[in-house]
Amino acid sequence: MPHILIVDDNSMDRELARGVLEKRGGFRAEFASNGIEAIEHLEAATPLAIVTDLQMPEMDGLALVRTVHRRFPTVPVILTTAHGSEQLAVDALVAGAADFVPKQRLARDLLRTVEGVLAAPQGDWQRQLLIPFLRFNQLRYEVPSDVNLVAPLVDQLVRATEGFGLVELADRTRLARCLAEALRNAIVHGSRGAGEQSTSVQDGDRVTVHAELSPEEGRFLIRDQGPGFDASAIIDPRRSPDLLTRNSGKGLALIQLFMDEVRFNGQGNEITLVKRRLADPDVPAEHSIKA
Numbered sequence: 001m002p003h004i005l006i007v008d009d010n011s012m013d014r015e016l017a018r019g020v021l022e023k024r025g026g027f028r029a030e031f032a033s034n035g036i037e038a039i040e041h042l043e044a045a046t047p048l049a050i051v052t053d054l055q056m057p058e059m060d061g062l063a064l065v066r067t068v069h070r071r072f073p074t075v076p077v078i079l080t081t082a083h084g085s086e087q088l089a090v091d092a093l094v095a096g097a098a099d100f101v102p103k104q105r106l107a108r109d110l111l112r113t114v115e116g117v118l119a120a121p122q123g124d125w126q127r128q129l130l131i132p133f134l135r136f137n138q139l140r141y142e143v144p145s146d147v148n149l150v151a152p153l154v155d156q157l158v159r160a161t162e163g164f165g166l167v168e169l170a171d172r173t174r175l176a177r178c179l180a181e182a183l184r185n186a187i188v189h190g191s192r193g194a195g196e197q198s199t200s201v202q203d204g205d206r207v208t209v210h211a212e213l214s215p216e217e218g219r220f221l222i223r224d225q226g227p228g229f230d231a232s233a234i235i236d237p238r239r240s241p242d243l244l245t246r247n248s249g250k251g252l253a254l255i256q257l258f259m260d261e262v263r264f265n266g267q268g269n270e271i272t273l274v275k276r277r278l279a280d281p282d283v284p285a286e287h288s289i290k291a
Helices: 011-024 035-044 061-071 086-095 103-118 125-133 147-162 169-189 241-245 250-258
Strands: 004-007 029-032 049-053 077-081 099-102 137-144 206-213 217-223 261-264 270-276 288-290
Touching: 004 011, 004 035, 011 029, 011 049, 011 103, 029 035, 035 049, 035 061, 049 061, 049 103, 061 077, 061 086, 077 086, 077 103, 086 241, 086 250, 099 103, 099 241, 099 250, 103 169, 137 147, 147 169, 147 206, 169 206, 169 217, 169 250, 169 270, 241 250
Parallel strands: 004 029, 004 049, 049 077, 077 099, 261 288
Antiparallel strands: 137 206, 206 217, 217 270, 261 270
16 A cells, blocks of 8 residues: 655654554555665565654665665655754755755644655656667747746656656656755746735746757756846755755755756746766765855
């Protein structure tokens, strides 16, 4: 039966997560108290997703993420981060975790995060047959500022990227999450009235999405019609892991940790995300953020 695996050595935190997922989300939850028990569970049954603590005995959350990413690439892992474990969370996100929820916001944000991760497109293995023959693809959309268009647009972009094999199966969910966060930001905060008291979307507001894909890299430009922001103030979560437990900036942190390059225009209303193919999957890519 489909279920969510909750991995935590703290029984109170396990019960809190279970209550959120079962009572409010309608999911069935099963438990493991550390990474070793989680792997044993995965060998016997495949959950829809894993929600795991980071600080645990025997096998911690980072080791669990690495093992799941390698051995069970279709199972997304969501971290629950506590104060003091921010650097470990950054390492786990880079290693393959799909998303994170600060423990102090578990009751508010866990269900929404799990649903967002599970909504990511899952792929079509028959399309893999054409990968060796595809050389270039370019897509351009000008869509209304409507959050209901985020999911189908992300699905199209991820499927197009999959045609070049730029991301492994285990990383499809993370790519989808990054694109969805960038698109939602453009739609919600990018309307021409965003700088005024009313933040409602105005008629005629558009978001431009331009994707250029090749066997070497995927480049995604997302531009809105809003007033923009000061991109020079952005902080890299690799340098300040405590960003993961703040009340805002989660989407941008995910983008920075997964994408190889993040670039903003001078006005701050256009973001370009670049994902490059790794020649050696064991060697991390160069990462840069540019305004």
